[in-house]
Amino acid sequence: MTQFTHPLAPDRYFDPDPTVRRLARELYATVADLPLICPHGHVDPRLLADEHATFGTPADLFIIPDHYVFRMLYSQRIGLETLGILRLDGEPVEVDHRKIWQLFAENFYLFRGTPTGLWIQEELATIFEVTQPFNASTAQPIYDQIAEKLALPEFRPRRLFERFNIEVLCTTDAATDPLTHHQAIRSSGWTGKVLPTFRPDSVVNLDTPNWTANIAALSGVSGIHVHNYATFIQALEERRSFFKGMGAVATDHAAQTAYTTELSPAAVETIFQRALHGTATPQDAITFTGHMLIEMARMSIEDGLVMQFHSGSLRNHNRLTYERFGRDMGGDIPIGAEFTRNLQPLLNQYGNDSRLTLILFTLDETTYSRELAPLAGYYPSVKLGPPWWFFDSRYGMQRYFESVIETAGLYNTSGFNDDTRAFASIPARHDLWRRASANWLAGLVARHSLSDADAGDMIIDLAYRLPKRAYHLA
């Protein structure tokens, strides 16, 4: 990140022990400026489709789209309406972004010790050249400074993409998405590499709200009339092929648990017909998702798309905020996870197939050492994704390294991904990972458990090569 004016401490996140710090600093220096590989995230491709797109106001950039931010404020009894979060019923919410920004600044102390607090301080400093501390009294001048910069051509999304040195950015896109924005990016002549990712949850998970409408959309976009399981599979395969043609390297799947099961053709058809007739049960939805995960593994073997699987979140835990503000509003709460038994049907079917890459993510850290590292350290198809969501943090990463690598080894992991919709946070998140990686390796070298040479190789793997290999990004 040397292109940034950087008032932040150059040794941040490193352990204070002088030996570890010196080694960490040296390791980090070798990767600090490597391009960013972003194989999984939620950036809106629209931002990059139009050369003239802008990020809006400072509140549009930092607060309103970022549930990491507003969930913390909400926990301290600040209404989401006062933060400008739109209500589904159209009732009025705060529209004065300066007021929203002021409220954020007054409560910024809540983020002490959190990664969100650290990322935002780093973004203010490195992207917007803010040099004062961010608090109630500096809120308005800082707002002015950011707003002024956001109005400049060099702060448009494509320019920041280039400035951030992003080598590749994968978005997450519904199976029914026509990928219009990705088409626009490709046909614009801009050289930024932005790839779609195939995410079929809304047609695969029968309990998705509007599932019937989603199936209709799938029929429409694929040109295959989905009226039974066979045509459903055909339509999905058509979409995967289309996504692949548009550059996709991976699929992404979410389910509440990692349950997989193999249904007979008759059983799966029966459930699918019940779903088409609106009579599927909650158990049907669970069973069908479990079956479809195995189908998706089969398709990955056939078309080579890497299969990502995220589970363990109980979505929309809070009825009130879900009904008032909708989904993805910070109200998803993790639950205990189980992979050993749940994945056995899938792995017995396809886990030994070298053509499959299945990358697993968890919100239950107990599964790192108990299940995921033993699975990743054994099955040829399984890799472990980076610490996810709440664990994309300094201590989250430390626990990950210490719990996973002794059993799985480094080369059954897949490096970092930022998983973010907060575009401006991308460099800060990767930088934290690179620093935490360097610090972990430095600790091993300082304990004479790893040679300098090995550490020097592994830091490049962690920062750059592992995600490229895992996601087949040439």
Next chain:
Amino acid sequence: MTQFTHPLAPDRYFDPDPTVRRLARELYATVADLPLICPHGHVDPRLLADEHATFGTPADLFIIPDHYVFRMLYSQRIGLETLGILRLDGEPVEVDHRKIWQLFAENFYLFRGTPTGLWIQEELATIFEVTQPFNASTAQPIYDQIAEKLALPEFRPRRLFERFNIEVLCTTDAATDPLTHHQAIRSSGWTGKVLPTFRPDSVVNLDTPNWTANIAALSGVSGIHVHNYATFIQALEERRSFFKGMGAVATDHAAQTAYTTELSPAAVETIFQRALHGTATPQDAITFTGHMLIEMARMSIEDGLVMQFHSGSLRNHNRLTYERFGRDMGGDIPIGAEFTRNLQPLLNQYGNDSRLTLILFTLDETTYSRELAPLAGYYPSVKLGPPWWFFDSRYGMQRYFESVIETAGLYNTSGFNDDTRAFASIPARHDLWRRASANWLAGLVARHSLSDADAGDMIIDLAYRLPKRAYHLA
């Protein structure tokens, strides 16, 4: 604690890294002498009701009432009878407290590396000015020294309360308790602030031994004849009002799990009648407790009492010791806990209400990062209590800070409480918390993840302000 002669290392519990240690020492120094806030504990109010009460012998003070102590000795095949623990059947137990003390001293090496061992060494040194190591050969002189001091007026409970600089001490009291001792304290003119806490488990949990007798006592003490659910609720509300009038700021609830559920009026009446007729099933008890937790949240919203909830302990695991010695004798063993699904009914009902403060405690550390921090970092009503029971320890605190704060932030936690019936251990427990807090903050500062100024503010929050705010202690 500067009023104590203190032979213990001034840097104890701090990390050895010189940078961290220096910062930790500085942070700690700013809070070392702050008054103690004790919002949750099990000190017997009788000790403070009578100005002339004494602690008895050294064995009465250190061994006989403290299951942390005698469970360890029991694990090494030392019979509870030989430690003077009373049997329910009245069979003889050791009454020579010097012999009990000698046995304790001979086996004190068992406590190496445990918080109990550290607390006791600190108590001996700071309260009783013991300067020798405590072992078999020093046991009797140390006994003499402690006994001599305990006979002095300045070692009576009220004097130690003052010397410990306790600003407020909350006890835990059954819903049916007439609070006679608290009345005595209030009417004595003594200025020590000792507040009751409303704990209705013995009438709310239908499977409590003697539930029927407890209901009769509830009728008696409330003046409301409890013969159906409506009168049961009235009686509870009357008692809450009485406790509040006596200074209570909180309620406390225990259940094996965090299960909550909302019953219809008819369903709850049916179960309650079964209970009154002695025909409630084990499932009835679970359902009823789950329902009552939601009722208690409602009452907290109405009367403003903070709601504490402790779950996850399988009580009286050992049939033999339970039958011979009774409850709370060290035989409670934790079980896996689940909060995300279990609390959803309660939180959907009242979790967004800013008038509710629900403080959660766990004995399953896996729930820190997976469930409790995400819940506390989102719901306006939820706060996370300090590391509880077995985790009231140096490494327990470190795991807590590192697992919780990155997601929940500091301000969704509630500071420390000592949760103890061992009165003399109160300063040592708070001191460990203050030192562990300072050490954690120092580590963040040393890693350039927190400013000095923020750390200087947060240490006061941790040591003093957070519990006062969370418990509405003005």
Next chain:
Amino acid sequence: MTQFTHPLAPDRYFDPDPTVRRLARELYATVADLPLICPHGHVDPRLLADEHATFGTPADLFIIPDHYVFRMLYSQRIGLETLGILRLDGEPVEVDHRKIWQLFAENFYLFRGTPTGLWIQEELATIFEVTQPFNASTAQPIYDQIAEKLALPEFRPRRLFERFNIEVLCTTDAATDPLTHHQAIRSSGWTGKVLPTFRPDSVVNLDTPNWTANIAALSGVSGIHVHNYATFIQALEERRSFFKGMGAVATDHAAQTAYTTELSPAAVETIFQRALHGTATPQDAITFTGHMLIEMARMSIEDGLVMQFHSGSLRNHNRLTYERFGRDMGGDIPIGAEFTRNLQPLLNQYGNDSRLTLILFTLDETTYSRELAPLAGYYPSVKLGPPWWFFDSRYGMQRYFESVIETAGLYNTSGFNDDTRAFASIPARHDLWRRASANWLAGLVARHSLSDADAGDMIIDLAYRLPKRAYHLA
């Protein structure tokens, strides 16, 4: 290990903090040369029965029998056949051990950061005096060097046993094993102490493949015709007595979970008869194992054999490799464990009996602080075994110390065991434990939480005395 030429860093595995390192080095020095106590492992007694036995080729020693090694290679898409692992169907596998060794060397980078990688480097250096790094270009000269040494008389198993300074080595032997090799060792006049361990899983777990044949073998070897539960128990008691006569000090039991239950005589007879007639159900097997664990505790009380219990592994997770290569081939994956409720029936029956020693092992680290430490710190019979299998590692040990000792105390643990079939790895594994122990104690001393004198005593307990006491090894 001073008898070895040792190019490895003398401070390896110690924290880099100078204070901790100095203390750790001093503590470690006092135990580095103590004899090795190996109370639990899987060394083939045949190696030690014949004075002229050899270890075969370097691949025979390091790769083919060690699932820690080949599971990692397999996870990176290296077929087990190419590593010389025998197929059950007799299809050809690689027989050129130089080629196998070369493949291993080329992929040795996969073990960076793993205990297996560290052990192997230490074995190469200390046992075989290899001074180059191990990689593709050094593979063949290193093969030559090892092969040359393995041909020397002083590299025969008995000589290495002596050189490793093993005071006692316990093997693991089926209940039906006639202990021929142990007989041979005893009658050979060699003074190495090699003891059998009674492991009755294959007759106690009804779902064992070939259970009927195993029962027939049990009848044959015990001389008691097993035709009902009573004769089954008699036969087991006869075998225990035989093992004890052959020097055994312990039994070992494995089950998927820690479930225990007490069956009536009629119920257990019914299940046993179903098993004899080949009609036992999967539930029967679970129930019967749960009952037999209590029976085994009773027998331990009667004959004094220490009872070891290992649970929490889902065996043979991968159908393909299980069917092709058989059991114990790296395909066992841990599952979540529960001890508090599951062990309650056994502990209520025998947990307070001082004659019982029940040593528990887990693959679910969450149970350390939540269940196992509270149980071990309370029940006179319960001790906690060392970190097991995947957790026999630097960070695994650190988590164990930090999670267990504050609650259980040190003296309710049982020291280290290497649990290995890789004979040459024994010194490296014990050395890692001794270093990790010293480092943990040094950290406590440096934090002024333990005196130098106590630490100096505890390091000897950890390295030597605890396993001797726990296993009654005089």
